[in-house]
Amino acid sequence: MKVFLIGYMASGKSTLGKALAKALALPFIDLDVEIERTAGASITEIIDTKGELHFRKVESAVLKDLLEQHESGVFALGGGTPVFYNHMDVLNAKGETIFLDVPVGELAKRLEGDIKRPLIQNKEDVAEFVAKHLFERRPYYSQAKHRIAGPSISVGELTALLN
Template sequence: MKTILCGYMGAGKSTLGEQLAKFSGVKFYDLDHEIEKQEGKKISEIFSKKGEIYFRKVENEVLKVFLNRKENYVLALGGGTPCYANNLSLIKENPNTQLIYLKLSIAELTERLFLDSYRRPLIQHLTNRENLEDFIRKHLFERQQYYMQSHKIIAVAQKTIPDLIEEILE
């Protein structure tokens, strides 16, 4: 089984993904890290030097490679991955693949992302909580229609990692 985690940035895809992979005895991959390895640049550098369109093309190519792997794994997607190109249909049509949406409220996402915004290309220009919350609200509204097509939707708030792993494995 290929378990693929999606959700907005800050939802905990990488953190939960690592623990889920350990518990399941499979490898964990983070799509953004795999893109960075392939390109030899940080995501922020790719965005600033080559732009989002270039990044999304590379993201689609790297995703296709992962979906064609024969191994079982846990893969954390970037927040926008399911929303671009044909990524969502590629994931959903792939056999033995489970797409899981990690869902958090706008307030929880704002809280998680505010102190970390300098590391994230899409929000590093937002300098106060109100602007960040407005950005997340608009962005999440646009992306929600993609996230909600996941095989499983898990509300993350107030749950421990062991609770989330148990819910995923049910």
């Protein structure tokens, strides 16, 4: 079984993904970590030096490789992954996609002061930025087979959804 967790940054994809993988006895694959390992640079460095378009190409290539390498697993995807290169069609064909739909206010609270996130660095109004960005991405996220909404999503909810 392949399970793909999608959603905005700070929605809990990596944190919940690790716990879900453990609960299901599946490997956990974090796309962002694999991109950094493959590229030999942080996502921030890739975007700062080569631009977002280059990053998205690398992201797509790494995702393709991971899908071929792993028969099963819980995959935590980047917040923008579903938006580019028809990824949602591919992901829906390969496994179970779950949109972690966390409210804007909760996302903004989690992101305040997080300097590791390149898209929100130097943003004065994080909530406004998140709301606008989420509005743009929601049509892609909404293509997921499953959706769980709320400020606090549990591993139990995810496992129940998959059973």
